[in-house]
Amino acid sequence: MNNGNDWKKRLGMVYSTNPDFQFETEQEEERETLPKQQQKLRVSIEKKNRGGKTATVIKGFVGCEEDLKALGKMLKTKCGVGGSAKEGELIIQGEFKQKIIDILIKEGYTQTK
Secondary structure (H helix, E strand, O other): OOHHHOHHHHOOOOOOOOOOOOOOOOOOOOOOOOOHHHOOOEEEEEOOOOOOOOEEEEEOOOOOHHHHHHHHHHHHHHHOOOEEEEOOEEEEEOOOHHHHHHHHHHOOOOOOO
16 A cells, blocks of 8 residues: 555645646654653643642653653553653653652663653
């Protein structure tokens, strides 16, 4: 299957009679993940917009979504709770600020605060 010429991405486009025409789609460029020592992660506690429940939020991750989700899975497993990972931000259910900082530093994220 040719992903570069997927008809679903062309909906609403005008037809071209040029036989050499290549449809161009805007592809979101995947960020390259910084090494652990260069990641400047910031850990904080938030209660806003969470129905009164506390969550530990880790911001500042620079890298691809897969690496963010892998880091989130590791933290959720070590804390024994749920959470989510999206848009460069990890949300861990509960109040685990110091525990997460300790885990991240032990894993090699030396610029964690």
